[in-house]
Amino acid sequence: MHRRQFLTTTTAGVTLLAFPAVLRAQTKEPIRIGFPLPLTGTFAAIAADLQKGAQLAMEEINAKGGVMGRKLEVLFRDDELKPAVGAQRTKELIENQKVDFVVGGLAAHVQMAINEQTKAAKKLYISVSQSDEISAKPDTSPLTFHEALNPTITSRTMATYGMQNIGKKWWVVYADYAWGKQNNVVFNAAIAKLGGTVLGSTPYPLGKPEFSAHLPKIQAAKPDAIYAVTPGADNVPFLKQAISFGLKKEARIAQPLHFLYYTKEGGAEVFQDIYGATHFCHELAETLPQAKRYVEAFTKRFTQPPDSYSGYGYNGIHEVARGVELAKSTDSDAVANALRKNREYDHYKGKQWWRACDNKSFQDLWIIKVRSPQQVKGEWGFFDVIGKVAANEELDRTCAEKGHA
């Protein structure tokens, strides 16, 4: 290569490289939100839904001109359902990508690792994972917000409904990790308090859906009902095995949560008559105008109706945006204070609020039951909404019980 040729090429290269910087300087820097979530593993389907909700919120906000004239940019990273990876991705997002806030984390154990990183970096974190510890001392912090339901709220709700409508003698099958264990403890306590009996509780390793060795013992105990804390991709194999052993005929089955996509994957034959709670299902669009708008926007954007966790992602991003707008700042402390001062919000399904002591979101939840194959409406209408439990701080542990004296 000749000297002149070299000079022209290098100059051209340098100009090209510098160009984005020039462009960037002309517009305002976007507000960056890091979003770790388990795109691979047992919760992949739920994570994909969560991501879509966050993306929809970002696109809606940016279409209206962003926040304080700045666009939102959400950076999704796969935490692989591993606490160490979740921590690493969060650290990278904060240190390399310079994100202003973090939303996300889906599995309870990974979310704790993410929270440790955001606490250390003093960044606002909105967790969308179901966890009791995240809003309790010593794990929580003034910058840790919790958008999702938690095992205490869900399992107390299901125990109350279950004792009134499903059965008195229960057996619990639960995934042996943070969320599963918390649900087991809460459900046992709630059933005992309500005068029922838990005949036994069986732990199994999360993501290892072989239940056959557990089933004969459960059958021998003859419970009225089974509380199946078998989340994510374990849900369908559990039910199929329970059916293949004849257990579904002998006992009724309830779950802390129902998911639309797993229900569709397993089909109405498998899920028929199974009870569960949820903070959202697209059937709510029939009765709630906010839900109708959200479900229509989501379906238009992604050509399928939302499952429940997209709502958490949607709210997480909207709440960051609302906080920044209120605080007129991207400083995490300022945004956290603004959200605590202006506690109420309603983005897609009715009023929610942040409790001041623990930054925990309170929201309505619903009891749903899966329809029979003949009753399923269209491609996605699996759920009958059979009860509503209004948002209520008393469903959760008190501020004092959580260590916020």
Place this chain on the structure above:
Amino acid sequence: MLDVSLSALTAQVFTGIVLGGILVLMAIGLSLIFGLMTVVNFAHGAFYMLGAYVAFSLLGLTKSFWATLVLAPLVVGTLGFLVERLLIRRLYGRSPDDPLLLTFGLSLAMVEGVKLLWGKIGLTVDPPTQLAAAVDLGFMRFPVYRLFVIAVTAAALLALWLFLEKTNVGLIIRAGSRDALMVRALGVDLNRIWLLVFGIGIGMAGLAGVLAGPMRGVYAEMGVEIIIECFVVVVVGGMGSLPGAIVAGLLMGEIVSLTTFFAPRLAEIVVFVVMAAVLLVRPSGLFGEAGLAE
């Protein structure tokens, strides 16, 4: 308090046979490949996973579970041939670490490849309607499909035994695992035998995956979990020993099933405790020959 009745225990033993059966199908291929080729095939679990995915797609194409049951292991076995011919063959004569590293890398690539092809979200396969019901065995209701898994496992093992004991190729395989050099000196092309053995071993892993799909679902990480248990089975049974793989596989299935009954939380750990105990008493495994793996 535990209510231990005889019928409950019988039920537990019965479920253990199915758990063990899948492990046996996996471990026997692993053991066969190690015994003859001294290749520690870390990709064995990935081929099990691939068997389940291939079955999912074939089921969509053929609409027949029975055709899938035959075709999917053949497809996976053929991939096994290709892997031996194109990759592993280059490493013969090197240290056993090299094929181990190669197959470990291959297993990672296969898991990611499957996610690219079939997506990151798990899939569901249904057993055929003829096998979907449960039968009353007197002491419990048991899924017909699981009885079918026991039958297919037994048939596959019988076919393998007949092949190894009653055919000339089987004779060469047995001889080759005793003394490869001598067999070569007699003018036998062992390369072709190794190709065949690797293909058969992989095909059996594929079959295990096909059978497991309707019970456990199909997901990219399914092979990662089972491969550890399979290595435990092979080590307990004795590296390279086929009867060892069968006995240890069934034994592990029973141990997991019975531990689940009495103390579910220990079921994950107990297999390793048993392995440690067996190795203390018999360092080359229950049926192993000393010195084979050195």
